[in-house]
Amino acid sequence: MPELPEVETMVHRLQEWVGSRIDDIVIDPRMSLKAAKKYLPGDEYNDTIGQAITGVYRRGKFIVFTTSSGALLAHNAMSGYWDSADRPWTFDYVEGARVSSDNDVRVIFTLERGGELYKLRFHDARMFGSIRYVDPSQLAEKLSELGPDALHTKHLYEPRVADGSYFYDVCQKSKKPIKEILMDQGKLAGVGNIYAAEALFHTEISPFKPANELTRLDANGVFAAAQVVMANALVRKLDYAGLRVYRKKRCDKCDTEISSGDLKGRTTWWCSQCQK
DNA sequence: AGATCACTCCGGCAGC
């Protein structure tokens, strides 16, 4: 499941399409009506054709393609990724390498650049992702629903990044488990299940600890750890060997068996010995 | 009325 570093990496690759024009779009006809609604429903399909891509950015876990008259707002959810037909992509998710398949292509954009035509493809096996065309005011509205970003990266759209003090204030306002706060996109944009678990492991705080029980030092530490694990993922080019608790069997500090359980519908991993 | 919750999309895959 792509989180902030994965999305940033995809956005970096997508830069090559800045300056191209969307000539045509084909949406996978095999999808149910409900699933197809997530990809340029209604007028959005026609609104998108003819638009020039003026920039590609990341905001939280969203990809923002700015265009001549508006923007495409895309979310990869669990299984989404982008590539072009002439250069299929193998993307390493934490679950293992995902080899680009022709079978999970949901949307094909025909792009024109310098008189040549290219096929930009959005793959999404599980159809949980989305692509929406929005006008500038809708874009601003949608993005305003996200909290400040968790990490300043090269391709961040309209950089507005949280800091430890902000995160402490957010924690103070809620009795919810700290992991829920970390993953709440409306409070802090970009952190998902993997890096939330890792950040809490590094700071030795239980994912279930009520957020308002964290001291300022705790909150600063958790926020800093989240930034470090995501920044490391970026520089290591998403080499998941650096993960220490997510889907692990044993704690690499104390050798206790790693616990796993449900926290608000998401499986979470933690060391019951180290994390209090 | 704001916060919270259950439910929804779906294929992949673990576990019988």
Add this chain to the structure above:
DNA sequence: TGCTGCCGGAGTGATC
């Protein structure tokens, strides 16, 4: 080997 059940971002509508 073939089935069943579980998993999950974010949006939606229901409920407290």
